[in-house]
Amino acid sequence: MSSMHSNSFDIRQLEAFAAVMSAGSVTGAARLLGRSQPAVTRLIQDLESDIGYALLHRSGPRISPTARGLLFHAEVERHLASLAHIRERANAIGLDEPASLTIAATPSLAAGVLPQAIAAVAPDLLPRHLHVQALAAENVVQAVLARSADFGIASLPLEHPGLEVHWVADAPCVVALAVSDRLAGNDVVRLADLADRRIITLANPYRLRHRVDEALERAGVTPQRIIDVNASMTALTMARAGLGVAIVEPATVCGVPLEGIIMRVLDHTIPFLFGAISPAALPMTPTVAAVIDAARTVALAMPGCRLHDSSGDDALADTVYGQTLLSEEAPS
Template identity: 60%
Template sequence: MHDEVIDIRLLEAFAAVMSAGSITGAAKLLGRSQPVVTRQIQDLEADVGYLLFSRNGPRISPTPKGILFHAEVERLLRGLKHIRERADAIGAGALPVLSLAAIPALAAGIVPVALATVDRGLMPSQVHVQALSAENVVQSVLAQSVDFGLASLPVQHPGLDIQWVCEVPCVACLAADHPLAKKKVIRLKDLNGRRLLTMANPYRLRRRVETALERAGVAPTELIDTNASLTAIAMAKQSLGIAIVEPVLTASLQLDGVVTRRLDATIPFLFAAISPAGRELTPTVAALNDALRAAITLMPGAKLHEGAAALDDFTDHADQFESTE
């Protein structure tokens, strides 16, 4: 094991090569000569003890270890950038930089609505909003690289404070000219023999959707899954199938060519507001938290549950589905 800290310039060179796809491109991005960047990559590989890139003549491509290492380097460099911004804010006596991570649907849905309502006197000049997977939202909050997070359940971890949990029923999205668009309520049985558009992660919403369909005796003939509900909605618009998604985007964005319909069974989408354990919310983060709570009312049927105690109930009952007929 090496005790010495890796030279930040080597990490910058590595990140630049990953972004540009070549040594030449990285040199231009960094304002360094090509031989310097080449040497820095070689020095970094010698330091970590494995190849970060495979070479084929003038072409290079990241190795599997290089790809994994890049995720860590990217997180570190982003954190250093935030430290610089926070240091500048402290020096200027300004409000601290606000960093928020949320799953894509929430980052595009309720986060902009909430930010627009926060008192201008509490909004810093620098705000960072990252759209990440739920797992990465949790890791970012645990690492305290962000001040606040919004992630779909499960999120239980001793290093997190659960501010609140939101429960909202999923909806069906389909093309405006779809034969089922004339219905006010889509029955799960209406999905039998049709193509379903759903989420890819098997441990979160996807599991609840599949459980509901199984209980209704429904077997879609085809399936397209994706890691973002906006993608599922866009595919529904193109008549590629019927999407079962959380109503975050449908409630906050104008989606032409797509209609949203209630389902005849409640399939709960569950997400939590999280912050680092034991860390008091700053006035800015507290104001954002309040604004997010208010923005939740945009979603039909949304219910707010306070604190970490609600997670135990959801662990026991999240897969119980009720008929709405």
């Protein structure tokens, strides 16, 4: 096939392609869309003809996406979501109601902070349609920069000239233990007590993980067995199953109490740093302002949580990357 023949697409073609990717077959896509199988096949063929390359591998009734098809699908999903949001916002404008709201947050903050924050906002400020996307921290930043999210809550670092940082907080990490764990009776768990234990913690080396590793090193602990995960809830369920002790941020443990798990303070303060962001130079709606403010209040209810001045870039960088927040004293 040659290069792209047309710069515009029929929305039906994009919907057909998205449905095929979702259902895994043309037959399934036809059922999802309420169209005939030949009609869906033709829409996909026309789309491939328009863009100039194959989106699907075909082997009899079996289909699978090409490498280009996978990349194109990500763009199609974003486009269709944007169109849906435009429809929602158009309806809200016509009804003089708050516009639909899209919030991007890391999984721990989406589960541990946002529900209470949204519940605290006056009902008349909440739109009919509220979208919450649980994303990796880097993707939260990108969603806010691309304005596919109205605002975001994510772990630091968050520095970017296209972002406005509304508040930054840090809360000490905790250790989560199965209720039957031999350390469960301790009010404060020493990192030194974990030297012979399997440690479960988060994997991202550019955010919380490097502070956990640094604290363990300061305590003279070199874990021989580690499970790293990409979500705190996974770490908690691993700990509950007796697979180890979990060193995690406090948002998930406080916001989503899990039966069979207890939370204990560590003798070393390992700061979990997070903040609320929105696109720079974009006026906030009353709804966005209210949720951001409520999220700050919920965050401050976590044990030991404190706010930082987010106005100075240098000071914020020191907070994120500096060594001073790692303390050998147990939080009060």
